[in-house]
Amino acid sequence: MKAIVCKEYGLPTNLILEDLKSPEPKENEVLITVKACGVNFPDTLIIQGLYQFKPELPFTPGSDVAGVVKAVGSQVKHLKIGDEVFGFVMQGGYAEEVAVPANVCFKKPPKMDFPIAASFMIAYGTSYHALKDRGKLKEGETLLVLGASGGVGLAAVELGKLMGAKVIAAASSDEKLKLCKEYGADEVINYTGEDLRSRIKELTNGKGADVVYDPVGGDYSEFALRGTAWEGRYLVIGFAAGSIPKIPLNLTLLKGCSIVGVFWGNFAMKTPKKNMENTVQLMQWLGEGKLKPHIHKIYPLEEAPNALEEMMNRKVRGKVVIRCS
Template sequence: MKAIRCKAYGPPSSLILEEMESLHPNANEVVVQVKACGINYPDTLIIQGLYQFKPELPFTPGSDFAGVIKSVGSGVKHLAIGDAVFGFVTFGALAEEVAVPANACFQKPGKMDFSIAASFMIAYGTSYHALKDRAQLQKGETLLVLGASGGVGLAAVELGKLMGANIIAAASADDKLALCRDYGADQTINYSKTDLKSAIKELTNGKGVDVIYDPVGGDYTEAAFRGIAWEGRYLVVGFAAGNIPKIPLNLPLLKGASLVGVFWGTFAMKDPKANMQNAMTLMKWYGEGKLRPHIHKIYDLEDTSKALQEMMDRKVKGKIVVKI
């Protein structure tokens, strides 16, 4: 089987396409013949050695996958050879085959194509866990989403609106904000042109926002936190800006606010039943036409480095998919 391999930490151009031995499942695993793999921003970090964990070199990147089960390990009861599935792994999905823990694999709805399925679990799973479990977002509250046109950001806009919140989408370009409005944003902020703190204050009549969803980090974090409402919740989702910000701790004190970490992958592994319940809700909403993942572009496996570079260059709206 063919796989994208990272043999030394570096830019996307350093990745190679290599022929490897076919995989065999361990107990409680399945091997999936991959049809599509969604690209996520952490993929660009992991190949550079900049993510929270560093796989042993060499390794195959890629987390969000969809495909057909090729073989089943002992102890797996709910999946069978030939089942169309989607799910997530820590790494390994940018390949023709991937070995997956059975509890991280879900039956693909028949009407969901493989590209959509490979774009779904991490973006929507992360955002729904963040808004429902970590922030406990309530109907009528105001949600600010930073990096709102990206994969997880756009999912947060869509889910927040579905959960009854007033949505303020913040992004770096007007065309990105136009997409956010199409996905339910009530108000928008272009933080490349406008002071973020002042814009939040103006749009909320001085009250501030109840929940802030931040997959960006960097210079925008403190400005956004200064616009949080009393007893607001600040969701720390990621650091796409490249640097991890430091917050003066008097800010949460003065606002009675909470800094809340969101690490969906660990939640999914530690509490698979709760994650499964979330996934079933998301599948139901998708089946009802309430969720519609946005695919920016589809690449072939041999062009994976181009897909990752486009993600790093901040050109992506929604999700990029590698077709295999």
């Protein structure tokens, strides 16, 4: 099979397309022929050795996969050869075949095409887990989403609105914010041209945001935390800005607020039953037309480095997908 291989940590241009031996599924895994793999911002960090975990070199990046079951492990009962599925892997998605843990592999609805399926699991799984399980978002509360036009950010905008919140979307350009409005944002902030803290205060009548969803980190995090309401919940999703902020902890005391970490991958692996419940709800909303992943662009497998470059250069709105076979 063909696969994108990272042999040394570095930029996307270092990645190589190679022929590799097909993986053998373990007893609790399924082997799928990968039709599409979503590109996620952590992929750009993993290949540089900048993420929370560092895969042993060499490795194939990619986590958000959709395809057709080719082989089934001996302990897998809910899937069979020929099933169209989507799922999550820690690595290995940028390839023609990958072994996927059965507890995070789900049948794909017939009307869902493979690129959409490969855009769904991480973005919507992360955002729903963040807002529902970690942020305890309630109907009528105000949700502020940073990096709101990206994959997880746009999913958070869409889900926040669906869950009954007032949604404020913050992003770096008017073009990106236009897409956020199309996905349900009530108010928008262009944080490259507006003062984030004062705009939050203005748009919430001085109260602040009840829940802040932050996949960006960097310089904007402290301003957003200062714009959090009394007993607000600040959700730490990731650090797309490239730097991990140092937060003055006295702010949590003054606001009685919480800083809450969100790691959907570990949640999915450690509590598969709860993750299954969330996935069932997301699939129901998708089937009802209430969720609609936005595909920015689809690349062939050999152009995966270009997809990662576009992600790193902040040009992506919604999701970028790699077509693998």
